[in-house]
Amino acid sequence: MRRPSLTTLRAAGALSATLALALTATACGDGGGGAKSGGELAGTTVTVAGVWTGSEQKNFKKVLDAFSAKTGAKTVFVPSGDNVSTFVGSKIEGGNAPDVVLVPQVGVLAQFAKAGWLKPLSEKAATTAGGNLAPVWKNYGTVGGTFYGLYFKAAHKSTVWYAPDALEQAGVTEPKSWDELLAAGRTLADSGRPAFAVAGEDGWTLTDWFENVYLSQAGPEKYDLLARHELKWTDPSVVTALTTLAEVFEDERLVAGGAAEALRTDFPGSVEKVFGPEPKAGMVYEGDFVGGVAKDEYGKKPGEDAKFFPFPAVGGGKAPVVSGGDAAVVLKDAENAEAGMRFLEFLATPEAAEVWAGAGGFLSPNKDVRPEAYADDTARATAASLVAAGDSVRFDMSDQAPAAFGGTKGAGEWKLLQDFLRDPSDPRRTAAALEAAAAKAYGN
Amino acid sequence: MDRRPDTTGRPGAARDSDAARGPGTGRGPGSGRRAAGRGAADPRRRALRRRRLLGALFALPALLLLGALVAYPVVFSVLRSLFDATGDRFVGADNYTEMVRDPATLKALRNSAVWVVVAPVLLTGLGLVLAVLTERVRWATAFKLVLFLPMAVSFLAAGIVFRLAYEQDPDRGVLNAVVVGVHDAFAEPSPYPTARAREGKGLTGTPAGGYATGEVRPGSAVALPFVGVAPGAVPGDAERARVPESAPGALSGTVYLDFTPGAGGRPGAVDAREKGLPGMTVEAVRDGRAVAETRTAADGSFRLDGLAEGSYRLRVPAGNFAAGYGGVDWLGPSLVTPAVIGAYLWVWTGFSMVLIGAGLAALPRDVLEAARVDGANERQIFRRITVPLLAPVLTVVFVTLVINVMKVFDLVYVIAPGPVQEEANVLATRMWLVSFGGGNDQGLGSALSVLLLLLVVPAMVFNIRRFRKGGSR
Numbered sequence: 001m002r003r004p005s006l007t008t009l010r011a012a013g014a015l016s017a018t019l020a021l022a023l024t025a026t027a028c029g030d031g032g033g034g035a036k037s038g039g040e041l042a043g044t045t046v047t048v049a050g051v052w053t054g055s056e057q058k059n060f061k062k063v064l065d066a067f068s069a070k071t072g073a074k075t076v077f078v079p080s081g082d083n084v085s086t087f088v089g090s091k092i093e094g095g096n097a098p099d100v101v102l103v104p105q106v107g108v109l110a111q112f113a114k115a116g117w118l119k120p121l122s123e124k125a126a127t128t129a130g131g132n133l134a135p136v137w138k139n140y141g142t143v144g145g146t147f148y149g150l151y152f153k154a155a156h157k158s159t160v161w162y163a164p165d166a167l168e169q170a171g172v173t174e175p176k177s178w179d180e181l182l183a184a185g186r187t188l189a190d191s192g193r194p195a196f197a198v199a200g201e202d203g204w205t206l207t208d209w210f211e212n213v214y215l216s217q218a219g220p221e222k223y224d225l226l227a228r229h230e231l232k233w234t235d236p237s238v239v240t241a242l243t244t245l246a247e248v249f250e251d252e253r254l255v256a257g258g259a260a261e262a263l264r265t266d267f268p269g270s271v272e273k274v275f276g277p278e279p280k281a282g283m284v285y286e287g288d289f290v291g292g293v294a295k296d297e298y299g300k301k302p303g304e305d306a307k308f309f310p311f312p313a314v315g316g317g318k319a320p321v322v323s324g325g326d327a328a329v330v331l332k333d334a335e336n337a338e339a340g341m342r343f344l345e346f347l348a349t350p351e352a353a354e355v356w357a358g359a360g361g362f363l364s365p366n367k368d369v370r371p372e373a374y375a376d377d378t379a380r381a382t383a384a385s386l387v388a389a390g391d392s393v394r395f396d397m398s399d400q401a402p403a404a405f406g407g408t409k410g411a412g413e414w415k416l417l418q419d420f421l422r423d424p425s426d427p428r429r430t431a432a433a434l435e436a437a438a439a440k441a442y443g444n
Numbered sequence: 445m446d447r448r449p450d451t452t453g454r455p456g457a458a459r460d461s462d463a464a465r466g467p468g469t470g471r472g473p474g475s476g477r478r479a480a481g482r483g484a485a486d487p488r489r490r491a492l493r494r495r496r497l498l499g500a501l502f503a504l505p506a507l508l509l510l511g512a513l514v515a516y517p518v519v520f521s522v523l524r525s526l527f528d529a530t531g532d533r534f535v536g537a538d539n540y541t542e543m544v545r546d547p548a549t550l551k552a553l554r555n556s557a558v559w560v561v562v563a564p565v566l567l568t569g570l571g572l573v574l575a576v577l578t579e580r581v582r583w584a585t586a587f588k589l590v591l592f593l594p595m596a597v598s599f600l601a602a603g604i605v606f607r608l609a610y611e612q613d614p615d616r617g618v619l620n621a622v623v624v625g626v627h628d629a630f631a632e633p634s635p636y637p638t639a640r641a642r643e644g645k646g647l648t649g650t651p652a653g654g655y656a657t658g659e660v661r662p663g664s665a666v667a668l669p670f671v672g673v674a675p676g677a678v679p680g681d682a683e684r685a686r687v688p689e690s691a692p693g694a695l696s697g698t699v700y701l702d703f704t705p706g707a708g709g710r711p712g713a714v715d716a717r718e719k720g721l722p723g724m725t726v727e728a729v730r731d732g733r734a735v736a737e738t739r740t741a742a743d744g745s746f747r748l749d750g751l752a753e754g755s756y757r758l759r760v761p762a763g764n765f766a767a768g769y770g771g772v773d774w775l776g777p778s779l780v781t782p783a784v785i786g787a788y789l790w791v792w793t794g795f796s797m798v799l800i801g802a803g804l805a806a807l808p809r810d811v812l813e814a815a816r817v818d819g820a821n822e823r824q825i826f827r828r829i830t831v832p833l834l835a836p837v838l839t840v841v842f843v844t845l846v847i848n849v850m851k852v853f854d855l856v857y858v859i860a861p862g863p864v865q866e867e868a869n870v871l872a873t874r875m876w877l878v879s880f881g882g883g884n885d886q887g888l889g890s891a892l893s894v895l896l897l898l899l900v901v902p903a904m905v906f907n908i909r910r911f912r913k914g915g916s917r
Contacts (some may be wrong), residue, residue: 169675171707190703192638192674201861253640253672260773263863264612404885410865411548411877418863443529 039072044339049078049087050102050326059359066355067346073339084108088331092117097333099340102326103149106140106400109327113143119330120146122341128348132368134390141327149327152347153356154365156382157208157287157322157396158311161294163274165305166193166282174309178216181312182247182254188282189253196248197273197281198255200262200421203414205270205286207398207406208322209248210417212285212311214241215320215394227397229442233435242420242427244314249424256281259421268293275300285311287324288382292361302378310385321389324396325365357383365393405441412437518897525890539891548866549892552874555781556899559852559870563785563792564845568838570789571796575804576826578797588801592794599791603858606787610774610859620771627769634766635723638677642669642702645712647760654762656729659755665690668760669702669712670721678719683743685720695756696747699724699740720744727759734759775860777867784859784868788852796841803837804830840910846903850896871896 046067052060057077064075078098080087085108091097103109112118121129126147130138133151141149160181167173167184170191175181185195199205215223218237225231226238252258256273257265257280265273273280275294284290291302300306313319328347330340346352353364354373363379367387374380386393398406398413405412416437420430528535543549574591578584594602611617614624641647641655647668649655660666667687678701685700700720702711709715720743727734728748735756736748774783807830815825831838853872860868869877871892879889 169705171704187708190642190671190708191705192672192677192703201863203862260776261612264775264861408877409862410860410869414862415866422863 039070041071041073041339041342043072043074044336045074045076046100046336046339046343047076047078047098047334048100048102048340048343049080049084049091049098051080051082051084051104052102053079055361059356059361062359063347063352063355066352067343070346071342073342075343085111088112088117092331092333095333097331097335099334099336100328100330100343102152102328104324104326104399106395107402109141109149109329110143112329113146113148117331117333118143118148119332119334119337119341120148121150121330121344125150125341125345125348128345132348132350132366134365134367134387134393136391136393137325137365140325140395149329150344150348151325151327151365152353154323154325154363154386155287155289156363156386157324158212158320158385159288159290159308159382160283160285160311161271161274161290161306161308162283163279163305164307166191166274166279169193170282175312177312178213178244178314182251185248185254185283186251193279193282194252194256195254195282196256197265197270197284198249198262198421199265199267199270199284199286200259200418201264201266201269203409203418204398204407205267206417206421207413208287208396209285210241210245211322211394211397212320213244213314214238214397215322216311216314216317217241217244219317220392220394223394223397227395227400229401229438229444233438234431238431238434239427241314242424242430246420246424246427249421259424262421263418268297271297275306288363288379289361291378303376303381306378308378308382318392321386321393322396323365323386323393324399401438402441405438412441521890521893521897525887525894528887529885531886535887539888542888543891543895548869549874549878551866552869552871555867555869556850556871558781559785559849560846563788563849564842566785566789567792567796567845568800568842570793571800571841572831572834572838574793574797575801576830578801579804588794588798591797594791595794597791599854600858602787602791603855606783606790606855607775607859610783612771612773612775614771617771617774619774623771624769627771631769633768634764635679636670636673636677636721636764637767638672638674639670639721639765640672641760642671642711645669645702651765651767652762654764655760657758660695660758661755662695662751662753663690663692664695666695666697666758667712667714668697668699668726668758670699671701671703673701673703673721675705679722681742682719682722684716685714685718686743686745687714688745688747691747691749693751694747694749695728695736695751695758696745697726697758698744699726699746699760700744724764725761727761729757729759730754775864777864780860780864780868784855787855787859788849791855792845792848796845799841800834800837803834807833836910840907843903843907843910847900847907850900850903871899 048064050057050060057079061077064077067073068075080101084101084103084105088097088101101112103112120126121141129141129147129150137151137154138147141147141151143149162174166188170184170188170193172184172187175184188195198209211223214226214237218226218241222231222235222237226233226235231237248254249259255262267286270281270284270286271290271293274282274284275298277298288308291306291308294300294306295302310319310321328344330337330344334340348366350364350366350368350370350373353362353366353369356362357364357369357373357379358375360375360379363383363386365386369383371380371384374383400406401413406414408414413434416430416433419433420427524531525539526534526536528538578587578591581587597605608616609618610620612620614621640651641649646657646666647655648657655668657666657668665687667685685698687698688696690696698714698720700714700718702713702718703709704715704717709718720740722740722742722744724740724744724746726738726740726746726748728736728751736751738746738748740746773779811829811833812825815829820828851872852870853876856868856870856873857876875889875892875896878892879886
């Protein structure tokens with residue numbers, strides 16, 4: 001399931017999400033950029049659909065404008081609402097397909113490709129992308145040997161955010177290993193500020209915790225197998241990862257307010273517990289977007305009073321880099337598929353990424369994007385870490401899973417990890433329950 | 445549905461009437477049959493046929509609509525429930541066995557049962573009481589209007605309101621604000637709710653059970669290290685921790701915060717910048733009984749005098765650390781269903797009150813007056829006259845509510861937070877979640893909908909019977 005967009009988070013409150021959803025659904029597309037007279041694509045209109053709303057949408061329109069300025073094509077952005085696959089399906093059936101769609105999940109990309117809706121990337125786009133994206137991104141954009149999806153925007157989900165004053169108060173420094181992390185957390189608790197704000201009410205944050213531990217501990221190969229459910233969840237590696245995770249979950253000193261309170265905390269709430277006016281915890285683990293929320297909601301300056309360190313390596317493994325991202329695809333049935341492909345060629349260049357990077361709230365998997373292009377040091381550091389991880393980057397596992405398992409409120413992996421947070425005493429039982437749910441959802 | 449043969453059998457009917465055209469004069473339909481074959485021209489019979497035909501013609505649009513919108517979907521669901529998730533493979537009763545095997549669905553079934561039993565009973569009772577009471581107050585209409593207002597609020601909006609009201613945090617959830625306010629008015633909050641003893645440094649126990657030292661003898665002084673108190677939570681008058689000198693016949697020591705801000709400090713040792721914890725209760729315990737008690741001073745020091753020779757334990761009781769009362773966990777796994785039912789009551793009380801109130805207004809006054817004249821008190825009138833006379837109305841309200849409760853969906857969906865969604869699910873939400881909310885197993889979803897239908901049918905039949913009876917009366 002795609003993480004709620006920043007705008008949705010900004011709207012905060014568990015309930016406003018429902019309203020925001022309704023509003024997104026009714027919002028209609030408006031013009032992205034005016035056509036410049038002249039230019040090779042003058043007179044054509046490129047329609048681009050994506051889930052972005054609010055400031056993300058505004059910044060993406062800057063990219064569209066840059067494309068218009070360059071080619072003379074007129075661009076239109078159409079918000080798709082949260083469910084991209086339903087949106088695109090109905091548009092294609094209605095004979096009104098957008099030219100370009102930004103797909104937020106690996107699973108959905110594969111679904112589109114299998115349905116025969118996608119046009120393979122042009123040679124130019126594929127070559128450009130091949131040159132500046134790590135092969136792993138190319139693989140995530142490839143279905144059945146054909147390169148369809150160009151990853152344009154990425155999220156870095158292996159960052160632990162902290163309030164510098166809390167760590168200073170406790171006299172600890174950024175931990176470099178899992179054990180150091182736990183030790184630092186306990187010292188933090190001794191100083192009177194529990195270690196982690198865990199957003200247990202949102203299941204996806206718990207799957208992200210698990211994915212980081214698992215990727216580092218069991219390694220990328222097993223991670224890939226588990227993501228495809230070719231490895232059973234009852235595998236000892238899963239049990240070990242859950243046991244490791246339980247070290248955090250069962251310790252009142254590490255989870256602010258204990259499991260019961262964590263289960264009542266949603267993602268914006270967990271950020272508030274660290275960066276809000278009445279801090280109740282020292283650290284919060286989630287993706288790079290935590291910085292954005294801390295900045296917009298609580299006026300913190302990322303890099304100064306909201307800092308992060310990479311999720312540390314667990315056991316003998318490498319430090320994990322779990323990621324998410326939006327891939328651009330061109331639809332076969334589109335009216336201006338050719339112009340759409342030109343837009344993808346543009347997106348593949350560092351130039352396009354730098355437009356958004358300068359506006360903030362954006363990470364590019366493109367290694368040719370100049371670090372100076374990013375708006376602040378924190379974004380620069382997360383981007384550098386993402387690019388440096390190269391091929392060891394792994395896409396969020398729950399986003400690769402069928403929605404019934406990895407993306408449904410109150411069911412599947414979300415629910416089972418919430419139960420595990422409530423009672424982490426029996427990792428084996430949780431692994432068995434996860435396997436049962438996965439077997440049902442994957443059907444293999 | 446039973447009209448259908450009429451319309452389809454029209455050709456036969458026509459032939460029949462042809463045959464009936466013949467000799468014979470105006471006789472009844474029965475005699476017409478007796479004269480079958482020859483058949484008499486019978487205008488009355490013909491008129492009857494025409495009327496039937498016309499009736500069927502008029503009923504046809506309604507029947508078509510009913511067939512397309514009710515009968516067809518029902519049949520489709522029943523058939524669909526016999527296929528797997530993709531709809532391609534016939535699986536027989538597998539979906540139904542899966543239904544009783546799946547713990548989440550069983551939970552939904554159990555919750556639905558709770559709903560059906562509790563909600564209509566409470567609502568009918570509440571409605572009855574309120575209707576009887578509002579009959580007697582001066583501003584009855586205004587009162588009824590206010591009680592009826594929630595009916596105008598959609599379930600979604602009511603759900604959002606109650607989701608907020610049930611929030612755990614007393615600063616956000618109004619219900620817990622009340623509960624905590626009342627609780628705190630009677631119980632004094634503890635001074636150090638987050639404190640814990642430094643592990644392995646002389647104190648054993650838990651915050652919930654209190655801490656105790658090993659054996660100590662009068663004349664000694666001990667340092668009792670605690671951690672987990674934020675700098676801001678230490679009282680402003682706290683001074684540097686100091687271990688008092690030992691005195692004969694007394695147990696003395698200090699309770700202090702064993703954490704140096706910014707550095708941590710040496711565990712278990714009183715470091716230069718570490719503060720005492722004033723206001724802690726310390727007890728001397730002998731043979732399991734507290735024999736002396738004192739409170740620590742600003743520098744954390746304490747002294748228990750007048751102790752006889754022997755061995756004691758020092759105890760720091762749990763009262764020092766009791767976490768602030770957090771209120772009721774309304775949306776926790778155990779209370780979430782009652783909480784949602786509470787929201788449902790809020791919405792529907794007005795409905796049952798108004799309906800029962802209408803029934804009440806139609807009661808024969810003379811009976812009530814007669815009872816009063818005979819010296820019955822109000823309670824007797826209520827129990828022996830009002831309720832029995834109102835029984836038909838009460839039954840209608842009750843059965844309507846049973847049907848209504850079966851399909852409750854939005855409230856459950858909106859109020860229950862993600863982690864307890866499964867604990868709050870009823871059949872209708874479970875059906876939707878299974879079919880569309882991620883699982884996309886419409887085979888199992890259809891099976892659930894069929895079960896829901898079967899459960900509603902008895903109530904429907906009952907209600908229709910009642911209506912029929914009412915019509916023939």
